[in-house]
Amino acid sequence: MTTLLLCAWLAGLQPQARPAIDVVLMVDVSHSVTYGAIKRDRTLVHDAGAALAASLAPGDTARVGTFGDTITLETARLTDAAAVRSAADALTDKVGGGSPLWDALVAAVAALEDGKARRGVVVITDGRSTANRTGFADALDRLERARIPVYVVMFDKSDHAIPDPGARLVRIAKATGGTCLFVERPAIAGAIARAAAALRDGLSATAR
Amino acid sequence: MLLAVQDRTTFRSTSRTVHVYATVQGEDGRLVADLTRDDFRVYEDGRERPLTVFDNTPQAITVALMFDMSNSMARYLDRIRQAGNAFVAALGAGDRVRIGSFGQEVAISPLLTGDRSVLARILDEELWPGGPTPLWYATDLAMTSLEGESGRRVVLLFTDGEDSGLLVPGKLAETRRHAERGGFMIYAVGVPRRSLADELRSLAEDSGGGHFLVPSEDDLASTFARVVDELHRQYVLGFASDLTDGKSHRIDVKVSRPGAKVRARKNFMAAEGVIR
Numbered sequence: 001m002t003t004l005l006l007c008a009w010l011a012g013l014q015p016q017a018r019p020a021i022d023v024v025l026m027v028d029v030s031h032s033v034t035y036g037a038i039k040r041d042r043t044l045v046h047d048a049g050a051a052l053a054a055s056l057a058p059g060d061t062a063r064v065g066t067f068g069d070t071i072t073l074e075t076a077r078l079t080d081a082a083a084v085r086s087a088a089d090a091l092t093d094k095v096g097g098g099s100p101l102w103d104a105l106v107a108a109v110a111a112l113e114d115g116k117a118r119r120g121v122v123v124i125t126d127g128r129s130t131a132n133r134t135g136f137a138d139a140l141d142r143l144e145r146a147r148i149p150v151y152v153v154m155f156d157k158s159d160h161a162i163p164d165p166g167a168r169l170v171r172i173a174k175a176t177g178g179t180c181l182f183v184e185r186p187a188i189a190g191a192i193a194r195a196a197a198a199l200r201d202g203l204s205a206t207a208r
Numbered sequence: 209m210l211l212a213v214q215d216r217t218t219f220r221s222t223s224r225t226v227h228v229y230a231t232v233q234g235e236d237g238r239l240v241a242d243l244t245r246d247d248f249r250v251y252e253d254g255r256e257r258p259l260t261v262f263d264n265t266p267q268a269i270t271v272a273l274m275f276d277m278s279n280s281m282a283r284y285l286d287r288i289r290q291a292g293n294a295f296v297a298a299l300g301a302g303d304r305v306r307i308g309s310f311g312q313e314v315a316i317s318p319l320l321t322g323d324r325s326v327l328a329r330i331l332d333e334e335l336w337p338g339g340p341t342p343l344w345y346a347t348d349l350a351m352t353s354l355e356g357e358s359g360r361r362v363v364l365l366f367t368d369g370e371d372s373g374l375l376v377p378g379k380l381a382e383t384r385r386h387a388e389r390g391g392f393m394i395y396a397v398g399v400p401r402r403s404l405a406d407e408l409r410s411l412a413e414d415s416g417g418g419h420f421l422v423p424s425e426d427d428l429a430s431t432f433a434r435v436v437d438e439l440h441r442q443y444v445l446g447f448a449s450d451l452t453d454g455k456s457h458r459i460d461v462k463v464s465r466p467g468a469k470v471r472a473r474k475n476f477m478a479a480e481g482v483i484r
Contacts, residue, residue, distance in 0.1 A: 031313030032339070098315030130315030130334045131308075135326075165336070 020059035021199050022077065022117040024108040025052045025192070027091075028125035029068040030099035042092050044188075048124050049088020051189035053081035055196035061117065064088045067104035069097030073111055098131030102139035105172070109146045120178065120199035122151045122192060127165025136168050140175060149178035151195035155185055224479070225260060226252075228445040228461060228472045229360050229393060229416055231438055235467040241441045243463060250447050251460040261446025268302030269439045270320070270357045272350035275335060276367035277311035282337035284399060287428050288366065291397075292331040294429035295364075296324050298436035306353055307331065310346035312339030316353045343371035343408070344383040351383075351392045360442070361392050362417065364435060367408070368399040380407050384414070388456060389477045393417040395435055400425050416473035445472075454480030 027045045034044060049064050056062060064087045065073030072094055078084050105123060112119040129136070143150060152169045166182060173180035179198050181191045228250065232240040245262040273295060275281075275288055292307070299305065299322055307330045308316035317330050347363055354361040371380070387394055395417040398404040404419050412419045418438065420431050451457060454477070461472040 030315070032336070035313070098313060100318075128312070128336045130313065130336065131317055132334065133318055135329045136333055 018057055019200055019202075020057070020061070020117040021196065022061045022112060022115040022119045023052065023196060023199060024063045024065060024073065024111055024121050025049065025088075026065045026067060026073070026104050026108050026121060026123045027088075028099055028101065028104075028123070029066045029091075029095040029097075030126075030128070030130070031068070031096050032099060032128050033126050034068070034095040042095060044124070045088050045091045045094075046085075047189055048192060049085050049091075051192040052088075052122065052196065053084040054189075055193045056081050056084065057200075059117070061115075063111065064091060065104070065108065066091045066094050067100050068095060070094070071100060071104050071107050073107055075111065099125070099128045100132045101125055101127075101129035102132045102134045102136055105150060106134050106139055106142055109143055109148050109150075112148050113146070118199060118202070120149045120151060120195075122153065122195045122199075124153045124155075124188060124192070125169070127154050127169055129168070140168075140172055143172055144175045146176075148176060149173075149199065150176045151178045151198060152180040153188055153191040153195060154180065154182050155188065224448045224450065225446045226449050226459070226476050227261065227360075227391065228447075228459060228476075230443045230445055230461050230463075230470050230472040231416070231418065231441070232443065232463055232465075232468050232470050234465075239438060239441045240465065240468050243443065243465060243468075247464045248443070248445060249462045249464070250445060251458075251462075252447065252449060252451070253458050254460070257447035257449070259445055260448050261444060263444040266300065266440040267360060267442065267444060268300065268304070269360060269362060269436070270304050270354060271362045271364055271439070272306045272308060272316065272354055274316075274346055274350050274363060274365045275307075275309045276341060276343070276346075276365070276369065277309045277335055277337045278339055278341040278369065278372070279311070279337065280368055281311070281399070284368075284425075285335065285337055287425050288335060289331050291366065291428040291432045293328060295432040295436060296327045296331070298433040299324070300436075300440060303436075306350075307334070308346070308350055308353070309335055310342050311337060314342055314346045314349055316349055320353075320357070340372040341367065341369045343367060343369070344380050345371075347394065347411075348383045348386055351386050351390055354392070355390065360439075360444075361390065362395060362439060363392055364395040364397070364432075365408070366397045366399075366432075367404070368402060370405040370407070380411070384411055387411065387415045388473075388475050391473065391476065393473070395419065397428075397431055397435070398422060400428070413471070414474045416471055418471060449476075449478060451478035452481060453478050 061077035394415040
């Protein structure tokens with residue numbers, strides 16, 4: 001009996017293996033996000049990619065995509081941080097156009113269908129959704145059925161009253177088991193790190 | 209009223225035939241839809257040309273419906289949705305619409321469809337107020353979105369202002385050339401009690417489209433429905449042109465009915481090089 005208790009105690013001292021994650025980061029590069037009145041914000045994809053890269057652990061896989069005029073998402077999973085940063089930097093010129101947010105989420109989830117690790121989507125957006133082939137209700141249904149959590153990092157550059165751009169994203173996060181964080185632009189990197197940690201830990205929460 | 213609309217008329221693209229869509233109104237402003245081929249005269253640079261195409265049956269329409277979502281339009285959001293839904297409700301069989309908006313971003317739906325539920329969904333989900341008024345850029349993109357379509361191609365703009373070009377540079381001259389080269393018809397509807405910019409009215413008139421003043425917010429929906437009705441009742445005319453200089457040429461359309469006024473595009477771009 002004593003031996004058994006000792007073995008159990010020793011097992012508890014062993015470092016817990018961190019579950020690997022398989023994540024797709026989708027960054028909104030539409031006009032409403034990347035074009036300011038004075039100059040274009042071309043650093044968003046770089047910053048987001050770097051934040052994701054810094055959050056990766058050995059065994060993790062990641063991909064970076066953007067949505068605006070087109071939805072861009074490479075099929076190959078990246079296994080090291082440098083490759084993730086490089087993939088993000090390669091997308092920095094793809095800015096402008098509409099915001100096919102629902103199409104982008106559906107595409108991201110589809111890309112993760114064959115994954116074996118803990119899968120999740122992290123999306124950076126101002127919440128405006130335009131130029132979608134897929135409507136919200138259809139997208140919500142498909143995302144929910146995929147059982148892949150969507151972690152939303154949302155910021156709104158607009159200083160004008162608009163219909164709540166976050167309401168639908170909160171619904172998606174809740175329905176898929178993800179989280180929805182509302183942040184200012186400088187806090188996006190930290191929010192991505194939190195999202196990656198939440199995916200690794202299997203946490204689900206929505207905070208404003 | 210739901211018009212019985214013919215299936216889409218496909219014109220074989222011979223560069224010799226210049227198509228002209230004509231709207232005819234009587235002295236009372238009502239649409240005149242009972243004219244015959246013999247009532248029309250078409251002139252190319254002042255020379256009368258025989259009509260080789262004439263059709264006065266309701267034609268299916270292909271429209272890019274563009275909403276100005278700039279800051280100043282935020283207060284009209286509900287009305288805009290109502291007007292958009294009135295437009296959609298007035299569509300006939302075979303009509304197809306692509307919905308877009310311009311303001312914080314220029315966004316045009318990839319869906320060109322006559323499916324009312326899809327169009328209603330887009331009106332409900334994809335209109336976001338805020339930002340400047342990139343009017344010419346948006347008009348240009350709307351035309352580009354219809355580039356691959358055959359037949360009559362229409363851009364309908366609902367806007368309250370003049371181009372501000374803050375986000376993306378767009379030039380009226382380029383938009384005008386694009387409309388002329390592609391034979392696009394431009395329609396513009398202004399917000400209640402406010403006249404449209406002179407440049408926009410001029411662009412609409414030259415393209416053979418039209419512009420509408422809206423007396424009150426309550427008239428928005430009926431104005432959009434009226435545009436659909438007008439588009440359905442246009443005459444399709446065509447004449448053979450042997451011009452090959454790639455330049456802009458004048459078109460004049462006249463009707464013989466006393467008191468009737470005709471609106472049609474005023475210019476076309478001749479083919480360039482040898483026509484085979």
